[in-house]
Amino acid sequence: MVRDRHFWIVVAAGLLLGGLGVLLAVWGNPENSGICVSCFIENSAGALGFQDNSRMQYLRPELIGFVLGSLASAVIFREFRSRGGSAPLPRLIAGMLLMIGCAVFIGCPIKLFLRLTAGDLTALAGVAGLVAGVWIGVRGLANGVEPGPADRGGRGEGLLIPAAFLFLLVLLFARPGFLVFSARGSAAQHAPLLISLAAGLLLGFIAQRSRFCITGSVRDIMLIGFRSYMLWGFLAFLVAAVGLSVVSGTFNPGFYGQPGAHLEHVWSFLGMALVGWVSVLIGGCPFRQLIKAGEGDADAGLVVVGMFIGGALVQSWGIAATAAGVSLYGKAAILVGFAVVAAGCLLFRERSV
Amino acid sequence: MRITQLMRLFIVLALLLVVAGCKTEGKRPVVKIGYMLCNSEEETTQRFLPLTRYLSDKVGVDFVMVPVDTHDFEKRFKAGEFALTHTNSLLYIILRENEGVEIIASEKRGKFGARTAGAIIARKGSGIEKLADIRGKRLAFGPMLAPTGYLAEYDLMLAAGINPENDLAFYSIPPGSYKHEKLIYGVLYGKYDVAAAPVLDLETMAREGKIAPDDFVVLAQSKPIPYCTFAAAKGTDPALVKKVKEALLALKPADTAEVDGERLKVMKAAWIDGYEELPDSDYDPIREMAKRVNMPPYQKY
Amino acid sequence: MFKDTFDKLCWASLAIVLIALLVLLGMNAGSEGKAASGLDKAVEREMAYHARVELIAKLYGPVDGLRKEGKNQEALLKLDELVRKYPGEAHGHILQGEILREMGALDEAVASYVAGVKLNGDYLDDKSPLSRRGDIQRLVDEGLKRIGARAAANPGNRTIAASLQKVNYLRSRLAGGCE
Secondary structure, three states, X not given: OOOOHHHHHHHHHHHHHHHHHHHHHHOOOOOOOOOOHHHHHHHHHHHOOOOOOOOOOOOOHHHHHHHHHHHHHHHHOOOOOOEOOOOHHXXXXXXXXXXXXXXXXXXXXXXXXXXXXXXXXXXXHHHHHHHHHHHHHHHHHHOOEOOOOOOOXXXXXXXXXXXXXXXXXXXXXXXXXXXXXXXOOHHHOOOOHHHHHHHHHHHHHHHHHHOOOHHHHHHHHHHHHHHOHHHHHHHHHHHHHHHHHHHHOOOOOEOOOOOOOOOOHHHHHHHHHHHHHHHHHHOOOHHHHHHHHHOOEHHHHHHHHHHHHHHHXXXXXXXXXXXXXXXXXXXXXXHHHHHHHHHHHHHOEOXXX | OHHHHHXXXXXXXXXXXXHHHOOOOOOOOEEEEEEEOOOOHHHHHHHHHHHHHHHHHHHOOEEEEEEEOHHHHHHHHHOOOOOEEEEOHHHHHHHHHHHOOEEEEEEEOOOOOOEEOEEEEEEOOOOOOOHHHHOOOEEEOOOOOOHHHHHHHHHHHHHOXXXXXXXXXXXXXXXXXXXXHHHHHHHHOOOXXXXXXXXXXXXXXXXOOOOOHHHEEEEEXXXXXXXXXXXXXXXXXXXXXXXXXXXXXXXXXXXXXXXOOEEEEHHXXXXXXXXXXXXXXXXXXXXXXXXXXXXXXXXXX | OOOOHHHHHHHXXXXXXXXXXXXXXXXXXXXXXXXXXXXXXXXXXXXXXXXXXXXXXXXXXXXXXXXXXXXXXXXXXXXXXXXXXOOOOHHHHHHHHHHHHHOOOHHHHHHHHHHHHHHOHHHHOOOOOOOOHHHHHHHHHHHHHHHHHHXXXXXXXXXXXXXXXXXXXXXXXXXXXXX
């Protein structure tokens, strides 16, 4: 295993994701949110005018970096392949559900572990939920649940999402008047633009090479155990994140007074369970969807579009949880999410005759 | 044969219906709650009868409301007329020290939640600007057992070196009901120079538009202290006390109870914002005040 | 993709449109286009925000005046009027919290601050002119010490536990993170 170059790429991806996850918060991103794909998408949707929470609007350079870094890696290593057409609308909806689950937990699976490694013990409920969700998803796949026929070769649709993110990069530097950035609140907290962009590009690049993602690691550990490279990548992530949290003085173990966290453990569990379940069905967590969209996967691209719609809705409709807890709308949205996924499993199941 | 069987079945069903239709009320245990009169018996009944009915509904006991005059309260409690008490905090302390009652819950009302304060007020523009100015003036107190209408203000004056017995022109207590309102109006219209006003009454009167916040000068104000309190006689069934406490703490603005065929909002009727679980030690500042002012239950002759 | 006339026409169209776009943007770069189109949302928002801060200062000025004179109870009564008039405005709750704290009603002060911060998180921001971050930090420190001690001395007391939970909410908001 250790002689395989890919093993070390996966470990490096884990180290970088965990390390930069902590460092970006040290450099200015919100506490425990050095990397949080769902928060970044909510911020970016707000900056583009899709939601009007004046404290959650900033076009996060890291997000653009993830997609363009992945694009660069895929192009350099000749892995860019435009493909798509597998159950587009269900994937769009899945993207929205991912954001609902993340918003109720307050964070994506990467942030889940960044929170935990910074000592936020409320994240434990989310870990349990993610594992449970992944397990249900794996059981679903084993029983023939498949959103659509696998990878149909596409012509040019795989270029659309990288092109859209290239356009966002132009907007980021041109700063047209319709773009709105928060002057106060968590979106006003950000690392310097070029550092954020560079970190995003680096992570996008290595994540494309390694195929590393958090939910994928949980799934692979569940299926393959110690033989999975993802396990070692995941452990590298944890080591880097804990180590840097302790060194940077942001490690603060406990249940109370944690940044961007609430004490409604049942809903944290359910939020992450929804994310885990959906992620397994569509082949990756929010971060992985961005990476796949960067390498030409238009299906993942539609998930990304769905995540932007979801990111706007969770803020506009008051679905997103806060430190005060989960709103009624948030709870209802989670239950609707589970109902949709359960119904989807029934509809998209290949049954042996 | 079949007709006979059908007849028997009909009779059995009819009997079952009759039994099922019987109300269980009346078979439940009856527990009396003594409510200290606030302004009048009629007002106290109007305020707390819905709460009493609510408790009956929640606890499964037929609670009976007994309105009791403040000065008769301890005597009637001793006589066993009621097992639960709803009194002001000073009377609670008297019953606690003398009869061993156990606290159940404290009433929440006004800006200070389960606490309120006593204030010494004068009319704005009267020339009385600070507490020292009240020497030789006419002062109105609330009832003697009022923690924020008498005790707290008396204590404030003693702390400022003013002896109400010697240093005022005179002090009096307005007669009859609505004493607190009377003394606030008394200051506003010049009958008294200064008054010992519960902050709760000032808040309520300002909210109702009876007075304007700018009408008065607050010369001194006590620290917030607990106010109305539910307590249980020593030896009351702990399970019952627990249920009453749960019901009081669970009380929400939307909760209703039936009184004379009408459903009333319990909290609105009682003018309260709910109940809190204060430990008995939170009443210690009142104990200290009572000792300093030489009031029951620590009065020394 | 460059086989027939139609392909060539498409490429030509694409090139012409892109050049036109670059020329259009180049010609208008640095012009007053943003303001003229009324699309500079950030500036408009800042102006609205500052107008709001001014309005708050004007509305709650009498309360601040009374507080400066040491008339906390009168300020509280005045504030009651304003809170009823503008129930969704966080500033009244924050001021009420400040007054209640000065008057020794710590639990109620915490509850007021929580109500204010839930309505408007600007009171926690260093950058906001409305910022009360230092006061809230001191309130949390005092709350953890005093309410925490009461909670430890009275385990199972739901009222004190609820107060401590409110302190922890403020603590969590002070800790930052995504909202």
